Amino acid sequence: MTTGFAALPNSTSCRLANARVPACLVDAASLASDRDGLTLVDIAIGDGVIESILPAGVASLEECPSFDLDGGIVLPRLVDVHTHLDKGHIWPRRRNPDGSFMGALSSVAADRETNWTTRDVRSRMEFGLRCAFAHGTSAIRTHIDSLGPQIGISWPVLAELRAEWAGRIALQGSPLFGIEAVADAAHMRAVTDAVKAHGDRLLGCVTYMIPELEAALDTIFRIAMENGFDLDFHVDESNDPAARSLESIADAALRHRFSGRILAGHCCSLALQQPTDEARILAKVAEAGIAVVSLPMCNMYLQDRQAGRTPRWRGVTALHELKAAGVPVMIASDNTRDPFYAYGDLDLVEVLREGTRILQLDHSDRDWAAAIATTPAALMGLPDHGRLGVGGPADLILTRARDWIEFFARPQAERTVLISGKAIDRTLPDYRELDHLMSTDA
Template sequence: MIEAIRPPRHLRHWWLKDIRVPACLIAVPDAVSDAEGLTRVDLEVVDDTIATLRPASWDRPEAAIFHEPGLLLPAFVDAHTHLDKGHIAPRAPNLSGTFAGALEAVPRDREAHWTASDVSARMHFALASAYAHGTHAIRTHLDCKDQQTRISYEAFGAARDAWRGKVELQASPLFPIDLALDDVHMRSVGEMVSTFGDCLGAVTFPGPALQPGLDRLFRLAGDKGWRLDFHADETDDPGVNTLAAIAQTALDHRFDGPILVGHCCSLSLFPDEERKRTIDLVARAGISIVSLPLCNMYLQDRYPGRTPHWRGITALHELKAAGVPVLIASDNTRDPFYAYGDLDMAEVWRLGTRIAQFDHPFGVWAGTVFTTPAEALGLPDARLRAGSPADFLVVPARSLSEFMARPALPRTVIRGGVAIDATLPGYERLDQLEGLRP
């Protein structure tokens, strides 16, 4: 029987001996990697800190030692989610499974149910799940329309305070780019961004509002020192390329703040020259790209009676080869845009590896769910190192191949040097909300 490595809670000084970790996720000089990109290390925990991280050795320190074969990973960073929509699928089913069906179902549910208590309860449930799975930071997008803007941002603010020290939260507004030209809307959004964070964004699509809308958002973000986060080109139409407009606008405004752009699905379907030109613009503009492989495989190229012909994801390999930071994230969970998911970044990594071919070697791509999203969100360097907080996961797998092959492998989540209670919240906790009892 495979069991997780689990130090007793009372231990405040202990070692993990000869444990494997992707070399790109640690700050250890002279680390030697195997064919998968893993290196063997010894890790010492003293109280809530990693006191020592070094290449594995044969000495036996004067402290408790755990020497079972295992895989060491930093805590996950989930850079693109929708906590305000989560878990509404039972009362807002998208029976067609299409993007258009989701766009119809969500507004109906929002108008009928998204009170402060409803949004708050679903957020807390989602965060309890993410924490138990080993995630320590999340950025969520919040639908911004009329009074819902304040309701959802205030629920987010309360959740951020309640989960501080467990899951660090950021928020970005979500609205169609044409609303960027609406003064009343932008005053409301600007007030919430100023109060609850420093990230501004929108959904981009072709049309007369695209360029003036982008110009206004870039000017506002530049004046305020805010970050930018866009949804772009979530379509299988190769004629849609707002990503290039975002990149060109960033260059024209000489914007030097962080920009994260999500989805970019149509980029994979462009003619080679247009894809290359767009990727070059993205690289020059310093943009990071987040792909949402689970949601986009679910939604894209879905037509009745026909098997999908493509995977729905963006050109991740080409972007990475051009020096563009690429990452993957959960996106939607149990809502009309994606009927499944649990904010489990291990699941996202495993399935993303299969969907996007993040393998041979695995280790080259390990940063997509740890270090790269941390950098994109402006968080501290996520690499494990001596002196950093003792926040990490331990899995009883001797290789990334074993980790990827068995989703049911137990994991130990260490936060502040202590193994947390990783019991997932039962779905019955949502039964109090209207329409969510089975």
């Protein structure tokens, strides 16, 4: 038996001994877990498929190549349910002038108007996919800016990349535009047609408090129901307690008896509600079956930013309270190297690591790993992703960390990613590859 990572699997059949896995991600109810929610197992892989997950030391490991992971944490490849691949990596040519939300909106709008050709969007989206793949992501949902001529540019690119990346990353797309555009019937026809032709039966928009909000939500719910679409909203990305469009979405879902999946992203202002208002909204969200994804790194970057003033809150939603109310909760990457978030690399290990700090997920439930794995996979309709199960693909992330403290203390840059039991090349793309797209006059 080989100890540690001195040698890595080079075939699709092997045994991984003494792997420490999150019990919440394993399809094996009989496995006992420790105080961190981790359990020590041996994983048998045959022809790229997980053949067994058994308590460590129970089965013989001599019949094929075996690797002793010495208690290192093993995760399934992970699921990123909220990203913006089409915006990614434009920072060098279009910075956020002041780090504010409005600064991000105006900078992205100007860059989209000037630069978002088929070649540009495709190059940047593919760069992002290469980063996510190297870090160990198996599925991504990206929002696609869907305004005017951009609809005809970005959606065909998404369809091409989805086909090209099949088997490496499952790629979904959801349209993105402001809620006021719902009143434009021609726009909604164009978006609906693009989703039907190139998309994944998803519809969505950015919601905020406008006088026509209820009517606009009725329209978008009606279109979704007529076409069998699920819904994915950007919601209340604000520190204004009066921003309560999440409650309006829940009301609309209940009013229409909507049976599809609904995901609400951000929901920042929920954390600033008075207790009675928060309780009412949480109850409606749970009753409506809405799931919520928090984007901790991006929202801490944007929210409560004022020049010369230290921020007073972290910008994130009431994730613990949502979870306690029975709402499925997730965290995700959001933006990368663009005016909405200057940093990031579509690395869900980083998202969980930083999300644990920002949202104080420690000293809490032991199943938060599900927020970047099984929970978003279920929301995306991908039951084989984000979990460790017999008969499932041996798509794994191997680390040397033996508990969550070791895991979060370092970036896990030396992790190994397996697909069908074989280690992949984790070399990240060089930012210089995008230099030809970055004009200095923007």
